Amino acid sequence: MAQTIYVLNGPNLNLLGTREPEIYGRATLADVEKLCAETAAGFGLVAVCRQSNHEGQLIDWIHQARSEKVAGLVINAGGYTHTSIALHDALVGVQIPTVEVHVSNVFAREDFRHHSFIAKAAFASLCGFGIDGYRLAITGLAAKLGASATA
Template structure:
């Protein structure tokens, strides 16, 4: 049975492709989910992609990942990265290897985006690679958990 990686996207990521394309590009959330599914499959993993604009629902997704024995989480918490101690605490509680992803380079943007609570609960954080950051995150997670690329 394939192992599952949860790919969690937070507020406004459902608007990828429409929202500020000069910052986030033209790729859509469907493009992200397709990229994640393809990348995960290369490592014999399954990507369970979810999106919510609500903090509590994202926390529930993290709890679901634990309950379903997911091997990892890829998290783009969007603006909640910079504000949510609750998301940080949920990640710490479940102890699932997590990679934080941001489509844009948060360190080259407004100062309030420079701090991430969720990054402190992740073993790695990627930003500024566009949606390719998700591919890099899954590849890095696969290496962390010992999943090898399938032939």
């Protein structure tokens, strides 16, 4: 049976493709989800992709990941990255291998984006690779889980 990973996207990521394309590009959330599903399948994993603009919903999904014995998490918490101690605490509490990802290079942007509460709860963080960061995140997560690329 294939291991499941969750790919969680936070606020405003439903607007990918139309929101500030000069920063985030023209790829849509559907493009991200397709990329994640294909990348995960290449390692024999199943990616369950979810997006919410609500912090509590993201926390509920993180808790659900533990109860469903999800193997790993990829999270783009959007603006909550810089503000949510609650998301940090949820990730620490479930003890599931987690990779933080951001489409833009947050360190080349406003100062308030330079701090991440998520990073301290993740084993890796990626930013600035566009949506390809999700592919890189899943590849790194697969390696952490010991999953090998399938033919």
